[in-house]
Amino acid sequence: MRHVGVLALQGDYAEHIAMLELNDATVSEIRMPKQLDDVDGLIIPGGESTTIVQLIDIYGFRDKLVSMANSGFPIWGTCAGMIVMADELTDDRPDPLKLMRIKVSRNAFGRQIDSFEEDLIFKGIDGNFPAVFIRAPIVIETSPEVEILSLVKQKTEMPVAVKQDNLLATSFHPELTNDSRIHKYFLSMIG
Amino acid sequence: MALKSGNKKNNSSKTETGTWKVKVGLAQMLKGGVIMDVVTPEEAKIAEDAGACSVMALERVPSDIRKDGGVARMSDPSMIAGIIDAVTIPVMAKARIGHIVEAQILEEMGVDYIDESEVLTPADENNHINKHDFKVPFVCGCRDLGEALRRIGEGAAFIRTKGEAGTGNVVEAVRHARTVLGEVKRIQNMDATELMALARDLKAPYDLIKDIHETGKLPVVNFSAGGIATPADAALMMQIGVEGVFVGSGIFKSENPSKMAKAIVKATTHFNDPEMLVEISKGLGSSMPGLDVRTMPEDEKLAQRGW
Numbered sequence: 483m484r485h486v487g488v489l490a491l492q493g494d495y496a497e498h499i500a501m502l503e504l505n506d507a508t509v510s511e512i513r514m515p516k517q518l519d520d521v522d523g524l525i526i527p528g529g530e531s532t533t534i535v536q537l538i539d540i541y542g543f544r545d546k547l548v549s550m551a552n553s554g555f556p557i558w559g560t561c562a563g564m565i566v567m568a569d570e571l572t573d574d575r576p577d578p579l580k581l582m583r584i585k586v587s588r589n590a591f592g593r594q595i596d597s598f599e600e601d602l603i604f605k606g607i608d609g610n611f612p613a614v615f616i617r618a619p620i621v622i623e624t625s626p627e628v629e630i631l632s633l634v635k636q637k638t639e640m641p642v643a644v645k646q647d648n649l650l651a652t653s654f655h656p657e658l659t660n661d662s663r664i665h666k667y668f669l670s671m672i673g
Numbered sequence: 674m675a676l677k678s679g680n681k682k683n684n685s686s687k688t689e690t691g692t693w694k695v696k697v698g699l700a701q702m703l704k705g706g707v708i709m710d711v712v713t714p715e716e717a718k719i720a721e722d723a724g725a726c727s728v729m730a731l732e733r734v735p736s737d738i739r740k741d742g743g744v745a746r747m748s749d750p751s752m753i754a755g756i757i758d759a760v761t762i763p764v765m766a767k768a769r770i771g772h773i774v775e776a777q778i779l780e781e782m783g784v785d786y787i788d789e790s791e792v793l794t795p796a797d798e799n800n801h802i803n804k805h806d807f808k809v810p811f812v813c814g815c816r817d818l819g820e821a822l823r824r825i826g827e828g829a830a831f832i833r834t835k836g837e838a839g840t841g842n843v844v845e846a847v848r849h850a851r852t853v854l855g856e857v858k859r860i861q862n863m864d865a866t867e868l869m870a871l872a873r874d875l876k877a878p879y880d881l882i883k884d885i886h887e888t889g890k891l892p893v894v895n896f897s898a899g900g901i902a903t904p905a906d907a908a909l910m911m912q913i914g915v916e917g918v919f920v921g922s923g924i925f926k927s928e929n930p931s932k933m934a935k936a937i938v939k940a941t942t943h944f945n946d947p948e949m950l951v952e953i954s955k956g957l958g959s960s961m962p963g964l965d966v967r968t969m970p971e972d973e974k975l976a977q978r979g980w
Contacts, residue, residue, distance in 0.1 A: 491942050492705040492726055513943060528702045529726065530762050536724040537942060562702070573761060588761060594785035595808045597695040600688040616698045617763065617785070636688045658698050 484672050487512040487521035491537040493529020493562060497657040501665045515546045523556035523672040526563030528616065528655050531588065534562055535576035544579060551581040556648045558668045564651035565619050572622070582646045583625035590620040590653075591637060598636055602654075604643060605631040607663050613642070613654035620653055691808030696830035699763065699785065699810060700894035703727055703831075703917055707907065707938050708896070710734050710921040712752075714759035720924070723934035727763040727786070729919065730756040735792050735839030735899075735975070736922035736961065745793045747775040750782055757783065765812070770979045771797025780809040786831065787811045789824075791978035792838045792921075801979065804828030814898065816849045816976055818856035819875035823980075825893055826878040832891065834915065835976040836899020839922050841963035843906045845976060846899050847913065853895065854914045861889040899976065902927070902960045904940030904953050911944035928958030 486502050488495045490511035502509045502525075510521055518524065524547075526534070538544055551557055551567075559567040568578040568586040578586075591598070597617055601610035615634070621641040624630065632643035634653070642653035650671065656664040706726025711717040717728050732748040733741065747768055757764045763785035768775035770789055775796075779787050789802055791814050804811040805828035813824035814835035821832045834853055836846030856875075860882060863871065868886055872879040884892055897910040898919035907918045920937055927933040936953050943949040971977065 490705070492724075494701040494704055496704065497701060513946075529704070530702065530706060532721055532762055533706055533724045533726045533938070536722075537938070540939065575761070593783040594695075594699055594763060594810065595780065595783065596690060597699065598688045598690045599692050599694060614694055614698055616695055616702055655698065658694065658701065 483508050484523070484669055485510065485521050486669070486672065487518060487524045489524060489526045489534070489563075491529075491541075492533045493527040494655070494657060495525075495527045497655075498525050498527050498560075498665075501657050501662050502669075505662050505665055505669060507669060514541055515543050518546060518550065523558070523668070525668070526557065526559040526566050527657070528561040528563065531562040531565035532576045534566055535578070538566070538579070547579055548581065551579075551649060554648050556650075556668070556671045557581065558650040558652075558671075560652050560655055560657060561616065561618055564621075564653055567649065567651050570623075582644065582649050582651060583628050584621045584644055584646075584651070585623035586619045587622050588619050589617050590622075590640075591615065591618055593617065600634060600636055602632045602634065602642070604664065605629075606667060611656070611663065612659050612661055613656075614658045615642075615654050618642070618653045621651075693830070696810035697893050700812070700831035703763070703896075704894060705942060706917045707934075707941050708765065708917070708919045709924050709934060710919075711756060711925070714755045716925055716930070717756045717759045717764075719931050720934055721760045721762050723931055724938035725762060725934065726917070727765055728756065728760060729765045729767065729788060729921075730784075731767055731792075734922040734925060736841070736926055737839075738792060739839040739973070739975075745769075747772070747778065747793070750778060753779070753782060753784065767793055768802070769793040770795040771800050771802060773802055776802050776807065776811075780807055784809060789813050789829070791835060791975050795978050801827050804830075812896075814976070814979065815853065817852045817875075818860075819877045820980065821853055821891065821895075822875065822877035822881045825881060825891075829893065831894050831896070833896040833898040833919055836897065836901070837966050837969075838899045838975050839964075840900050840966055840969075841902040841923060841926075841961040842966050843900045843902070843909065844966055846897050846901060846906075846910060849899075849976070850897050850910060850913050850915050853891075857885055857889070857891060860885045901937075902963065904936040904957075905950065907937045908940045908944035908950055911941060917941065922961050926961035928960075933957055933960070
């Protein structure tokens with residue numbers, strides 16, 4: 483059975499855990515780097531990216547996550563998780579982990595009153611996917627090795643789901659819906 | 674659930690803002706985090722750098738409001754705007770209970786969450802704001818489950834137990850959190866036949882009681898507030914079962930705010946790990962001075978404002 487870690491420093495990790503358990507995965511909350519040795523993949527949940535990066539550095543996750551990502555360990559970041567995984571941000575903080583060759587703009591749609599729901603087309607999934615965007619980021623630049631899986635219509639046709647080999651990032655929150663297709667997609671990346 | 678059907682559903686490819694899901698969703702993103710009261714942009718930066726998941730912008734922290742007396746109102750919009758410009762984390766601000774216009778002003782300014790708060794002097798002693806009328810989400814205080822569900826019925830997308838703000842004394846926060854969470858457990862174990870009588874007794878919407886009976890949890894995120902002054906206090910509230918904490922006077926009325934803020938953030942993540950909590954609690958300097966709630970006259974208690 484696939485054993486998935488969910489980074490449980492801050493944010494909506496409980497929602498991811500519930501979704502993974504519904505899909506028959508074994509799940510562990512990850513609060514310290516050594517716990518990563520026991521899992522086959524990691525989700526970095528939604529939350530506040532400045533808080534999550536702060537705690538990543540305090541507890542020494544950074545180097546370990548970079549080397550694991552480079553050696554094929556599957557990681558999926560949702561919203562704040564996408565920011566954490568980015569190569570570069572349009573803001574000067576936080577300092578992202580630079581796992582994926584993407585440049586990301588934080589709070590790209592505005593403040594909370596601009597948060598929205600939109601049905602998206604997601605490459606590899608049939609039909610629409612009900613996406614929830616909360617103070618969400620978007621991808622504003624990608625390198626050729628990055629595959630774009632989904633574009634948003636709101637305000638601008640920009641990428642909101644991207645994949646680079648073993649790494650997946652989404653601007654939105656599949657964990658806040660009842661639709662587990664993207665969780666299944668990530669589980670299939672773990673193998 | 675009745676509450677959700679009141680909001681329009683996104684069934685085409687068109688985009689929709691201000692839905693119940695995005696209102697509750699922001700609170701879900703704050704879980705496991707610390708929301709800190711700040712009175713200047715400089716304090717907001719200190720809070721953000723310490724790992725706060727959000728800041729509450731206000732003119733005076735509750736312990737000063739308590740000391741100064743008089744009428745406490747919404748903060749000056751220019752002061753709130755200064756804090757919005759200073760940080761990238763979500764910014765909350767307080768409106769008086771029932772003060773629809775203060776809430777409209779805060780929504781117009783782009784505040785991310787409005788706290789309809791008993792810390793300010795109530796503007797309406799009978800009615801809270803009809804929060805369904807707004808696109809911006811609201812957080813409200815409660816002392817028990819009935820109060821929580823009345824606020825959710827009015828459209829609050831996030832609940833915090835009230836505690837007793839500005840005291841640095843966690844006892845009321847514990848009482849209110851245990852009351853709310855205990856009632857949730859009790860409902861879960863009740864026979865469905867008993868739910869209407871319970872709705873009558875709690876003076877709470879029946880649909881929400883039924884929802885808790887089915888899911889075993891509140892329909893929105895629940896944080897603790899009012900009296901948290903140390904990392905151990907924050908971890909205590911998390912162990913009792915809340916999903917995150919508000920810290921008001923506890924940070925910027927302590928001897929070393931930046932250190933205290935960082936320690937409370939860490940304790941909220943590692944609330945279940947005594948070994949970590951030892952390290953986190955070391956050498957923080959003195960906490961804010963505390964007040965004994967038992968000797969406090971009833972009319973000085975902020976928690977009894979609102980119903």
